[in-house]
Amino acid sequence: MPSAKKIIALFKKDLLLEIRQQYTFYGILLYxxxxxxxxxxAMGRPEAGAWNGLFWxxxxxxxxxxxxxxxxQESRGRMLYYYSIAGALDFILAKLMYNLLLxxxxxxxxxxxxxxxxxxxxxxTINFLGITCLGGxxxxxxxTLLAAIAARANQNAALMAILGFPLIIPQLLLLVKISxxxxxxxxNTGALSQMILLLCGLDLMVVILSLILFPFxxxx
Amino acid sequence: xxKKSWWKILAIALLLYTFTxxxxxxxxxxxxxxQTIRNLFFHVPMWFGQMVLLLVSMVYAIRYLxxxxxxxxxxxxxxxRTGIVFGILGLVTGAIWANYTWGEPWSNDPxxxxxxxxLLIYLxxxxxxxxxxxxxxxxxxxxxxxxxxxxxxxPLIMVLPRLVQSLHPGGQGVxxxxxxxxxxxxxxxxxVFWPAVIGWTLLGVWISTxxxxxxxxxxxxxxxx
Numbered sequence: 001m002p003s004a005k006k007i008i009a010l011f012k013k014d015l016l017l018e019i020r021q022q023y024t025f026y027g028i029l030l031y032x033x034x035x036x037x038x039x040x041x042a043m044g045r046p047e048a049g050a051w052n053g054l055f056w057x058x059x060x061x062x063x064x065x066x067x068x069x070x071x072x073q074e075s076r077g078r079m080l081y082y083y084s085i086a087g088a089l090d091f092i093l094a095k096l097m098y099n100l101l102l103x104x105x106x107x108x109x110x111x112x113x114x115x116x117x118x119x120x121x122x123x124x125t126i127n128f129l130g131i132t133c134l135g136g137x138x139x140x141x142x143x144t145l146l147a148a149i150a151a152r153a154n155q156n157a158a159l160m161a162i163l164g165f166p167l168i169i170p171q172l173l174l175l176v177k178i179s180x181x182x183x184x185x186x187x188n189t190g191a192l193s194q195m196i197l198l199l200c201g202l203d204l205m206v207v208i209l210s211l212i213l214f215p216f217x218x219x220x
Numbered sequence: 221x222x223k224k225s226w227w228k229i230l231a232i233a234l235l236l237y238t239f240t241x242x243x244x245x246x247x248x249x250x251x252x253x254x255q256t257i258r259n260l261f262f263h264v265p266m267w268f269g270q271m272v273l274l275l276v277s278m279v280y281a282i283r284y285l286x287x288x289x290x291x292x293x294x295x296x297x298x299x300x301r302t303g304i305v306f307g308i309l310g311l312v313t314g315a316i317w318a319n320y321t322w323g324e325p326w327s328n329d330p331x332x333x334x335x336x337x338x339l340l341i342y343l344x345x346x347x348x349x350x351x352x353x354x355x356x357x358x359x360x361x362x363x364x365x366x367x368x369x370x371x372x373x374x375p376l377i378m379v380l381p382r383l384v385q386s387l388h389p390g391g392q393g394v395x396x397x398x399x400x401x402x403x404x405x406x407x408x409x410x411x412v413f414w415p416a417v418i419g420w421t422l423l424g425v426w427i428s429t430x431x432x433x434x435x436x437x438x439x440x441x442x443x444x445x
Contacts, residue, residue: 152361153351166340170376213364
């Protein structure tokens, strides 16, 4: 059974490692900044449709870089150590929480930088902020399990992109569509809440599947 | 012998019926479909078949995780492989049909995009398999991916295309094909359509069992070890 104490301990360990090493954080930050700067140089201030597309693709690439590290950095010996002190469920829950937090921060940061460099074509700022958070959460959850799979397959980081791109498309399409509401597009009554509900349902399903499936990846 | 192979005979009978009746019966002339509506007996069953084959593949992946028997992994792999073949056939038959009714083979219709992505998901399954030389590890990791993929695959092809405008029947604000969804299907066409679905699906299972037998012979040493 998962215990809250162990989950928090593992979560804290990831957070502390991040704060001490600051390798991922600044690495990703530099990644975001340079990507957005290149986009700015190439496109100036794009119109709403292009802005929306660029934003979500940008988040996708950030997620692959940020979340991949969470499993790839764990060496074989260290995994064995975790195995002896905690259960599979503790471990995956801590990872899910940590990646969720990391991706939330990264999404908000890229939203900030996007607004600064590429302009703010969205009309409803609060709504778009909410959608960004939801998007960051959704993408991070899917990629946590995929990172675990890729880590098992010989620590192959390229594999994560191959596995992840097709699998993330349903969520990404939903997000692009939902975020159009913040750009002033009018939906049928109920269509928007239906899509948000569907996205949350998908997220819940991904979490449940991760909890069920991760124990099989865990034992070696 | 009859006991074991009755479903193979049934598959042949149903497909013979599909090919003769499918080309000979009177079909209703709906909109711009004219005689191309007969493609319903070949294009749509591919997707029914694919869904069944991939479902079977996932069930065997679950069985592998529970039992650890490498034979189950072979079943999962071969059913997924046939599922991909059915997906490609479905895309091709659909593209031919679309060429005559929508004016071009590929028109970025949501369902076309969704099934193309579904194909990529399952092709990635094989890339994942090939990336691991160790047999037990490969079986376990790819089983996990297989189960995860199926749960994404179903909303991808069943739910998402229905939320947006589509040329296919069943989308919102249908402009392309007139309604040909389940309840509006002409009774005479239904008499051929459902046998066709069963026939093609059985054929898919048959193909899979053959390739499973070949794989089992090839990998005999590993399974029994």
